[in-house]
Amino acid sequence: xxxxxxxxxxxxxxxxxxxxxxxxxxxxxxxxxxxxxxxxxxxxxxxxxxxxxxxxxxxxxxxxxxxxxxxxxxxxxxxxxxxxxxxxxxxxxxxxxxxxxxxxxxxxxxxxxxxxxxxxxxxxxxxxxxxxxxxxxxxxxxxxxxxxxxxxxxxxxxxxxxxxxxxxxxxxxxxxxxxxxxxxxxxxxxxxxxxxxxxxxxxxxxxxxxxxxxxxxxxxxxxxxxxxxxxxxxxxxxxxxxxxxxxxxxxxxxxxxxxxxxxxxxxxxxxxxxxxxxxxxxxxxxxxxxxxxxxxxxxxxxxxxxxxxxxxxxxxxxxxxxxxxxxxxxxx
Ligand code: NAD
Ligand code: DAU
Numbered sequence: 001x002x003x004x005x006x007x008x009x010x011x012x013x014x015x016x017x018x019x020x021x022x023x024x025x026x027x028x029x030x031x032x033x034x035x036x037x038x039x040x041x042x043x044x045x046x047x048x049x050x051x052x053x054x055x056x057x058x059x060x061x062x063x064x065x066x067x068x069x070x071x072x073x074x075x076x077x078x079x080x081x082x083x084x085x086x087x088x089x090x091x092x093x094x095x096x097x098x099x100x101x102x103x104x105x106x107x108x109x110x111x112x113x114x115x116x117x118x119x120x121x122x123x124x125x126x127x128x129x130x131x132x133x134x135x136x137x138x139x140x141x142x143x144x145x146x147x148x149x150x151x152x153x154x155x156x157x158x159x160x161x162x163x164x165x166x167x168x169x170x171x172x173x174x175x176x177x178x179x180x181x182x183x184x185x186x187x188x189x190x191x192x193x194x195x196x197x198x199x200x201x202x203x204x205x206x207x208x209x210x211x212x213x214x215x216x217x218x219x220x221x222x223x224x225x226x227x228x229x230x231x232x233x234x235x236x237x238x239x240x241x242x243x244x245x246x247x248x249x250x251x252x253x254x255x256x257x258x259x260x261x262x263x264x265x266x267x268x269x270x271x272x273x274x275x276x277x278x279x280x281x282x283x284x285x286x287x288x289x290x291x292x293x294x295x296x297x298x299x300x301x302x303x304x305x306x307x308x309x310x311x312x313x314x315x316x317x318x319x320x321x322x323x324x325x326x327x328x329x330x331x332x
Pocket of ligand 2: 083176177186208210212
């Protein structure tokens, strides 16, 4: 593979993956990104211009997508509407980008016989009880809860159908909650860190007992590259770093890292249909492809991320006021 097309490569995880590919391979990368509110040109700044090119465009635009797919050896598909709360307010954009956008890409890779990797989420499996001893595996039945996770589940099913029916050479990864630099301030960890940096209190939905399985985005990127290079066509790999923590624990950690009273947070209106717990068993990825996370210790990865947000206020501050106004309008 010499030429890689990365959709959504100006987003939080896609931009991290582009950097990872440039640092560790000889591949040239074209980013196809619509530059929605969630994108950031800054996240791609400083990359070598002779190896990375940004094409501003929509994955729903079949005429733009087709020649790009034709001219590349593989497609890694990150582009999506990604935020659950937004999917409750405006599900239509999620159906369009996540379902129809994936369909548009699949039709192009079908025409050109192009290798395709689809980046998906553990949310397609629904949620687990807090005391459930099992974790999600590649065999867990689909049971999505939110409009976001339903559209990601739909896109996964499309990929599987295009593999089986048309022989498209595709793989899928389903990853747990990512954290790290360049994540939009609408998401849980950046929101709470920037709240504290701005002198306001972190906002916990409901009781805060909900558990997420945190993974550093560098580790997600290394997993996607492993699967792209050596994954078995037609197969799915779960990506996780054994990072289960309740939201309450995470908020307390953030407050401590920033030198504040760990109980100085507030409870706000819960998310409708809020999934209780996600937990990933990534044995397959580790045993079959030899992948291991670098950030095995969540508190130290979180400390580095908190520091990054402290140092990059000029990047996140322009987004903060509008994001908080939207939350405030919902009592969150
Ligand atoms: P993000 O919202 O930060 O970035 C999404 C990117 O896609 C943005 O740059 C946006 O401009 C682009 N985009 C959106 N609609 C587009 C369209 N129609 N055409 C072209 N580009 C478009 O998202 P993220 O958190 O980086 O997530 C990336 C992918 O990883 C998504 O597919 C998401 O479902 C998946 N994922 C995310 C997580 C997580 O914790 N954030 C975990 C597992 C899987
Ligand atoms: O599991 C993978 C998924 O993780 C990805 O597919 C999604 O793209 C990504 O957004 C993320 O989904 P979540 O809904 O889990 O992430 P979010 O950051 O929105 O919320 C994490 C948890 O924190 C969740 O239980 C809701 C809670 N929360 C969130 C916000 C924004 C709060 O308690 N307070 C908040 O202000």
